[in-house]
Amino acid sequence: MTGVLTYLGRSTLDFLRYVSGLYELSKKTAYWTFVAPFKGQRVKWGNAIHQMVMAGVNSIPIVSMISLFIGIVMALQGAYQLQKFGANYYVTALVGVSMTRELGPLITAIIIAGRSGSAFAAELGTMKVSEEIDAFQAMGLDSVRYLVVPKYLALLVMMPCLTLLSDLSGIVGGGLFEIFQLDQTALMFMTATRDALEMHDITTGLIKSVVFGLIITGVGCYEGFSVKGGAEGVGKATTSSVVVSIFLIIFADVIFTAIFYYTG
């Protein structure tokens, strides 16, 4: 019995420590991104642009491919159900709304968590192990400013962009199926999409994507900074950065979807 209580207590403490560490890091990052530039300490835009290329531009092929496939799958699954009612016309609306409101941001976030979040953890973890993070501190330079802020900015800008791309690819994927299998014309498909979508659907998706981006940078960098004990530690941090950020992304998704549902 005491064993169980000890275990519960210890896990709770570990969890709280993790959350407060993540909070501290995010606070510091936000300071160096939004406050410090007004005190004359400029953001390292060169590094930020490099990160944007690495995390954003280089993800374009994978994000658009996967979203295209998901769009096709959504249309197939939708048609399977809606055909029974002769409501094929609504497949377009189904794909459009679910891509923009839900699947676009979510797929993008999961891909970026796997691709960039893990890279952040591995990069910072290796730097930590090889004393490079200490070297920054020993020079009196803030490692958050030089290493985290560029990644933070990169995802802040790139997540909405990639999400829009994902929305578009998914809708196109659905459209391909509808045009070639459900005997719709391209014009019908486009009109149906335009009728089904509201600006609201797209903006809520984009708001989510920004939050997901913050989670991915925060968790990836925090895991990297907390690496202990050599190469094995870097491996563990990389794995857990992906697991934890996907968990937090889906958790945040529930909250935001509920908020958008009840606020209309």
Next chain:
Amino acid sequence: MTNESEGPIIRVKDLVTHYGERRILNHVNLDFPTGETMVILGGSGTGKSTLLRHIMRLELPTSGQIFIRNHDICSISEERFNQIRRKMGMLFQSAALFNSMTIEENVALPLRELTQLEEPTIRIMTRIKLDLVGLSGFENYMPAQLSGGMKKRAGLARALAMDPEILLFDEPSAGLDPITAAGIDSLILKLKLAFKMTIIVVTHEMASAFMIADRITVMDRGEVIATGSPEDIRNSQHPRVVQFMNRIPEGEEMDAQAYLRTITQT
């Protein structure tokens, strides 16, 4: 108020530190006289590198104080200490060069970030530092292209970039062959003669300790067991110092009861 140039530049007072439950430093008291080269000697795991990391405030102690120029660095803000850090340099055990930057960018980084100097001035200063450590011509190499000894030299050039008054070395000869290690030692000697710097070297290499030191401190199990001139240390009667100097391995003393307890875990 003591005169800054005469009193100890660094004073460690009653420093205690723990990693988790394990005590690493046990009431360490140590003065580092201005302008002298102090070598901290000791076996692995005696807490000497930890002490060095505390002087750079890379870690904070459980209790105790460290004064650098009469500032208690454990209690001042990070910004205040960064002002003091500008006049300190540290060579890490692994050199800790930034792997994504060239050697020149590594050395120039503190100058670019912490000073308002013009780019051509920075370039000249960088070349001077690289020349000082014997790395002219390697400006555009990446750290991964250099040998272990060259990385240490480049790390030293970076530590020297801001013309520090205090220079810290963490195991400068670790992982180097004897000839390269001797090269680093003579480099430290050269710096010592050329500049008025306070140098602290953490090492377990006795030969290099006696070559470069003005004063030697011997640490064992988180405690300072002897401190004095190289001559004092050589003549010390302290059993652990004698053991260390004569390279006598740790005795395998263990009583039967304790052994039984260890293997049965009771």
